Amino acid sequence: MRLSRYFLPVLKENPAEAQIVSHRLMLRAGMIKQSAAGIYSWLPLGFKVLRKIENIVHEEQARAGHIPIQMPILQSADLWRESGRYDDYGEEMLRMKDRHGRDLLYTPTAEELVTDIFRAHVGSYRDLPLTLYQIQWKFRDEIRPRFGVMRGREFLMKDGYNFDLTKEDALHAYNRHLVSYLRTYERMGLQAIPMRADSGPIGGDNTHEFLVLAETGESEVFYDSAVTDIRLGSREIDYDSVDECRAVMEEFTALYARTDETHDKAKFAEVPEERRRVARGIEVGQIFYFGTKYSEPMGATVQGPDGKPVPVHMGSHGIGVSRLLGAIIEASHDERGIIWPEGVTPFHAGVVNLKVGDAEADAASEAICAAMAAAGLEPLYDDTDERAGAKFATQDLIGLPWRITVGPRGLKNGVVELTSRRTGESEELPPEEAVKKLARIYEGHLVRGI
Ligand SMILES: Nc1ncnc2c1ncn2[C@@H]1O[C@H](COP(=O)(O)OP(=O)(O)OP(=O)(O)O)[C@@H](O)[C@H]1O
Ligand SMILES: [Mg+2]
Numbered sequence: 001m002r003l004s005r006y007f008l009p010v011l012k013e014n015p016a017e018a019q020i021v022s023h024r025l026m027l028r029a030g031m032i033k034q035s036a037a038g039i040y041s042w043l044p045l046g047f048k049v050l051r052k053i054e055n056i057v058h059e060e061q062a063r064a065g066h067i068p069i070q071m072p073i074l075q076s077a078d079l080w081r082e083s084g085r086y087d088d089y090g091e092e093m094l095r096m097k098d099r100h101g102r103d104l105l106y107t108p109t110a111e112e113l114v115t116d117i118f119r120a121h122v123g124s125y126r127d128l129p130l131t132l133y134q135i136q137w138k139f140r141d142e143i144r145p146r147f148g149v150m151r152g153r154e155f156l157m158k159d160g161y162n163f164d165l166t167k168e169d170a171l172h173a174y175n176r177h178l179v180s181y182l183r184t185y186e187r188m189g190l191q192a193i194p195m196r197a198d199s200g201p202i203g204g205d206n207t208h209e210f211l212v213l214a215e216t217g218e219s220e221v222f223y224d225s226a227v228t229d230i231r232l233g234s235r236e237i238d239y240d241s242v243d244e245c246r247a248v249m250e251e252f253t254a255l256y257a258r259t260d261e262t263h264d265k266a267k268f269a270e271v272p273e274e275r276r277r278v279a280r281g282i283e284v285g286q287i288f289y290f291g292t293k294y295s296e297p298m299g300a301t302v303q304g305p306d307g308k309p310v311p312v313h314m315g316s317h318g319i320g321v322s323r324l325l326g327a328i329i330e331a332s333h334d335e336r337g338i339i340w341p342e343g344v345t346p347f348h349a350g351v352v353n354l355k356v357g358d359a360e361a362d363a364a365s366e367a368i369c370a371a372m373a374a375a376g377l378e379p380l381y382d383d384t385d386e387r388a389g390a391k392f393a394t395q396d397l398i399g400l401p402w403r404i405t406v407g408p409r410g411l412k413n414g415v416v417e418l419t420s421r422r423t424g425e426s427e428e429l430p431p432e433e434a435v436k437k438l439a440r441i442y443e444g445h446l447v448r449g450i
Contacts, residue, residue, distance in 0.1 A: 001347065001378070002383050003380060003381060003382045003383060003384050004384050006044065006380070007030075007043065007044050008029075008030045008043075008044065008398070009030040009043065010028060010030045010394060010397060010398070011027060011028045011030070014028065015027045015028070017034075019146070019147065020147050020216040020326075020330070021216070021329065021330065022147070022148065022150065022216075022325070022326040022327075022329035022330045023148030023149075023150065023326065025333060025338050025397070025399075026046060026148055026149065026325065026326070026329065027148070028337075028397060029045060029046075029337065029397050029398045030043050030044075030045055031045045031046030031049070031325070032046045032149060037145050037153065038145025038146075038151070038152045038153030038154065040149060040154070045398060047450070048347075048449060048450060049325055049340070049344055049345075050156065050322060050325065051449060052344045052345075052346070052447045052448075052449055053188065053321055053325065053344055054156075054158075055447050055448050055449075056184060056187050056188060056343060057135060057184055057319055058135070059447070060180050060181075060183050060184040060187070061133055061158070061160065063183075063239065064131075064176055064177070064179075064180040064239045065131070065176075065239055065240075066131040066133050066160055066180075067130070067133070068132075068134065068135075069133070069134050070134050071110050071113050071114065071117075071134055071136060072113075073106060073107055073136065073137055073139075074096075074104050074105070074106060074107070075104065075105055075107050075110075075112075075113055076102065076103070077095070077102075077103035078103075079112040079113060079116055079298075080105065080112050082112065082297060082298050083115075083294055083297055083298060084297065085112065086103075086105075089108065092108060092140045092141050092142065093105055093106075093140075094108075094139050094140075094141050106138075106139035107136070107138055107139070108139060108140045109157075109159060109316070109318070110136070110159055111294050111314075111316055112294065112298070114132055114161045115161075115294045115295060115298045115314070116298065117132070118130070118132075118163055118300050118312070119298060119299060119300040119301075122163070122302060123303060124302055124303050125165045125303060125304050125305060125310075127302070128165050128169070128302065128312070129162065129163065129164045129169055129172075129173060130162070131160055131161065131163070132160065132161055133159060133160030133161065134158070134159060134160075135156065135158045136156070136157065136159070137154055137155070137156055138154070138155055138156070138159075139153060140153060140155075141153055147216070147218075147326065148326055149323060149326050150218075150282065150323050150326040151218070151323075152322065152323075155320065155321075156322040157320060157321060157322075158318065158319040158321055159316060159317070159318050160318075161314060161315070161316050162174075162177070162314060162315045162316075162317070163295075163300075163312045163313075164312060164313045164314070165302065165304065165310070165312065165313070166313060167291065168242075170289055170291070170313035170314065170315055171206070172242045172246075173289075174249075174287055174288075175242075175245035175246050175249040176239050176245045177287045178208065178245075178249050178252065178253075178287055179232070179237050179239070179248045180239070181210055181287065181317075181319065182194075182232045182248070182252065183232055183237075184319065185210065185284065185285075186231065186232055186233075187343045187445075188324065188328060188343050188344050189328065189332065189342070189343055190212055190284070190324075190327065190328060190331060190341075191212065191231075191331075192210035192211060192212050192284050192285065193211050193212075193223065193227055193228070193252075193257055193281070194208040194210055194252050194253055194257070195208060195211050195223065195257040195258050195259050195281075196208060196253070196257070196258045196259070196262045197209040197258075197259050197261060198259070199288060206289035207287065207289070208253065208286070208287055209259060209285070209286045210283070210284050210285040211259070211281030211284070212282045212284055212327045212330070212331055213228075213331075214280060214281065214282050214327070214330040214331060215279075215280055216280070216282070217280035217281040217282040217330075218282070218283075219259050219260065219280065219281050220278070220279075220280060221259055221260070221277075221280065222256070222258050222259075222260070222268055222276075222277070223256060223258070223277050223279070224255040224256045224257065224275050224276070224277070225275040225276075225277050226275055227252075227255045230252060232248070256268055256270075256271050259281075259283075282326070282330065283320070283323075284319065284323060284324055284327050285317075285318060285320060286317070286318050287315065287316075287317045287318075288315050289313075289315040290314060290315060290316070291313050291314070292311040292312070292313060292314070293314070295311040295312045295313070295314055296311045299311075300312055300314075328340070336393070336396040336397065337397035337399050338397070338399025339399050339401065339421050339422050340399045340400065340401055340421075341401070342401055343445045343447060344447070345399070345400055345401055346380075346398075346449070347378050347400050348377040348378050348400070348401075348438060348442055349372065349379055349380075349400055349402035349403060349404055349438055350379070350380045350381075350400045350402070351365050351368050351372075351379045351380070351381045351382065351403075352392070352395060352403055352404070353365040353381070353383055353406050353407075354405060354406065354407035354408075355407060355408050356383050356384070356385050357385075360408060360411050361407060361408055362383075364406050364411055364431055365381060365383070365406045366381075368406065368434070368435060371431070371435040372435055372438065375435060375436075375438070375439040376439075376442075376446055377438055377439065377442060377446075378449060379404075382394070395421075396421065401420065401421050401422060402419070402420060402421065403417075403418070403419045404416050404417070404418055404431075404434050405417040405426075406431075410428065415428040415429055415431075416428070416429065416430075416431050418434045418437060418438075
């Protein structure tokens with residue numbers, strides 16, 4: 001992509017309405033534009049990151065054996081009356097009527113709809129286990145939308161639903177989700193700690209939230225600092241193995257880590273004092289087991305091995321896809337701008353031509369872009385006639401993790417400069433070597449983009 005032909009409406013000034021750094025940087029980097037309170041348009045750079053995050057979620061869901069579907073945004077109120085939630089959900093639910101006077105709502109979550117799909121098509125225990133999920137826009141009429149995409153009213157969520165014959169099977173699905181979520185967040189360069197949480201209007205008693213530690217987080221959290229040393233890393237987990245998934249769940253949840261809703265002072269006091277932490281976190285996901293809460297009232301049963309109908313055991317599992325952009329930026333930025341982790345960066349490197357119009361600099365820059373494309377990497381080629389300082393400032397603001405700087409002086413010696421956004425360190429390399437090095441860096445981090 002040539003910057004001169006791209007649509008990257010960066011802002012020079014700090015927007016007054018943004019209270020936290022991620023919101024400020026998303027606006028300044030031209031990633032989003034507010035259209036109404038808590039409702040945003042996604043501009044090209046923001047949309048690119050959003051799609052990468054979605055694709056990581058899809059890849060990890062596929063790895064765990066979960067099946068993608070797409071349910072509608074507008075739903076009939078009738079199903080929600082069956083579960084009793086039409087009246088319970090309160091003012092966060094956006095309700096409307098169609099021209100025939102029928103009650104509709106904009107989905108805040110989709111337990112009822114997916115249970116209806118299940119009961120229409122699944123009749124036997126032999127069809128279980130089954131986990132269906134979608135990535136779809138949700139609407140919650142939040143009383144105080146704020147912090148940009150972090151607490152929107154319209155937001156993108158991955159919501160998944162497991163259907164199992166027994167409680168044990170459903171708890172395996174719970175653990176499998178926990179493991180797959182850990183992998184998902186780690187691929188985005190994030191540490192999200194599972195913490196015991198409260199189930200809220202979804203119901204049920206087995207639930208963990210995943211929190212990214214950040215001063216600007218809206219949740220107060222209490223934890224044993226040793227939890228921050230645990231990583232899933234590159235372990236291969238067999239998602240069908242009950243024991244392997246349970247072992248990971250136990251490893252990640254053995255130490256004290258809770259949100260304020262479930263905080264237990266006496267238990268916290270048992271944590272060695274030097275490891276007790278009180279901090280803030282951003283909730284980027286939540287998993288629930290809620291048994292037969294929806295299957296029973298909605299008649300979602302299967303015929304068990306003995307021929308008798310039994311209500312299925314269910315859980316639901318959510319990832320805040322659009323909120324993750326804010327969380328990643330909160331966790332990874334400096335005073336000059338965003339620093340994207342390799343797994344989600346909108347472009348793999350910026351190619352900055354310091355002397356546009358100089359035949360040699362132009363040819364070298366274009367050759368680098370072509371070599372990157374051949375290696376499966378996507379460059380953002382700055383071919384504008386801005387000053388070098390302004391070009392670097394834009395690169396730093398939009399946060400591409402790598403920059404290749406091409407100028408006549410270096411080219412005389414056959415080199416370009418490869419700079420890390422994170423460390424600021426540069427090295428001079430022949431152009432082919434710079435591209436080879438990028439290809440090595442991105443090995444294992446290539447996610448399909450748009
Ligand atoms: N208003 C919102 N804006 C952006 N993302 C959201 C919003 N509400 C929820 N999410 C994301 O969707 C995920 C799954 O939804 P869930 O029903 O667990 O939300 P929640 O617990 O009500 O969130 P919160 O406590 O932050 O209001 C959350 O973990 C969060 O990452
Ligand atoms: Mg939640």
